[in-house]
Amino acid sequence: MPTYATSVQNENQLWMGSAKVEVSVNGGGAWTNLGIARNISVEEQPTFTKVETDNAPACKRRIGKHIAKISFTLLELYWPTIDKLRGEGVDTVTSVAGSLVEDADQVVASGDWGYNEFIEFTNQNGDGTCVTVNSVTAGTNGALVEETDFVTVQDGNGKWGIIIWDSTTVTTEAQTITINTDYTPAASTTFSTGGLTEIGDIDLKFTNTEYISGSEKTKYLWIYKAYIMSGLNMAFKSSNDDDQAMEIPFEFEAELDTTRTAGDQLMIISDDA
Numbered sequence: 554m555p556t557y558a559t560s561v562q563n564e565n566q567l568w569m570g571s572a573k574v575e576v577s578v579n580g581g582g583a584w585t586n587l588g589i590a591r592n593i594s595v596e597e598q599p600t601f602t603k604v605e606t607d608n609a610p611a612c613k614r615r616i617g618k619h620i621a622k623i624s625f626t627l628l629e630l631y632w633p634t635i636d637k638l639r640g641e642g643v644d645t646v647t648s649v650a651g652s653l654v655e656d657a658d659q660v661v662a663s664g665d666w667g668y669n670e671f672i673e674f675t676n677q678n679g680d681g682t683c684v685t686v687n688s689v690t691a692g693t694n695g696a697l698v699e700e701t702d703f704v705t706v707q708d709g710n711g712k713w714g715i716i717i718w719d720s721t722t723v724t725t726e727a728q729t730i731t732i733n734t735d736y737t738p739a740a741s742t743t744f745s746t747g748g749l750t751e752i753g754d755i756d757l758k759f760t761n762t763e764y765i766s767g768s769e770k771t772k773y774l775w776i777y778k779a780y781i782m783s784g785l786n787m788a789f790k791s792s793n794d795d796d797q798a799m800e801i802p803f804e805f806e807a808e809l810d811t812t813r814t815a816g817d818q819l820m821i822i823s824d825d826a
Contacts, residue, residue: 679739
């Protein structure tokens with residue numbers, strides 16, 4: 554048997570895998586998921602100084618400028634989200650509504666939903682508002698009543714859906730759910746930039762989730778005040794047969810948010826260990 558110098562103190566302290574990247578433009582009040590990404594990196598970059606004297610050793614060591622550099626590459630080019638990422642006030646995004654689609658059925662199979670779990674609508678309105686829910690019908694229990702058997706909600710990614718409760722009417726999860734909606738998709742979205750000069754700050758959050766010993770463990774890193782530091786860099790692929798999607802890299806610099814308590818002005822790292 555090999556002899557080891559130590560043992561694992563807490564396996565939850567191992568950060569395995571990547572992270573979900575989210576942005577907020579209002580102090581973390583509402584987060585938007587940026588979708589699939591690569592090369593996620595957060596690097597704290599404090600500048601250290603010390604007070605020198607002529608006749609004694611250095612007597613003070615201090616942190617001068619305290620910033621962080623953040624970078625990642627996005628593969629999903631959803632322009633309303635990229636507009637938020639670049640800081641409000643820089644770009645203009647407009648959407649043209651498509652045609653209304655009525656009586657669209659979404660069937661959720663037995664086993665694909667559960668009580669108090671979010672069921673995202675397959676079809677969403679292009680302008681981000683909630684679709685019209687005409688009916689929710691359970692395969693065994695029949696018609697469900699809103700605010701009694703289910704509720705319509707928006708998740709943290711801005712998507713709309715329903716949550717079904719364990720009510721008197723809904724007697725089992727072993728049944729299909731049919732959701733009938735009317736929705737209006739976006740026919741097109743236009744992103745334009747140039748001529749606006751003031752950049753707003755954003756919050757960035759990176760959430761790492763994994764399963765350890767059968768339990769879900771979540772850790773996150775929250776940057777309080779970041780600014781975009783790179784322009785759009787769109788490198789097209791050489792062939793439509795290329796399996797790789799276009800990637801857009803982003804770089805940010807975070808500075809201290811002096812409205813927060815000293816010692817908690819740059820970022821926070823937390824886990825549920």
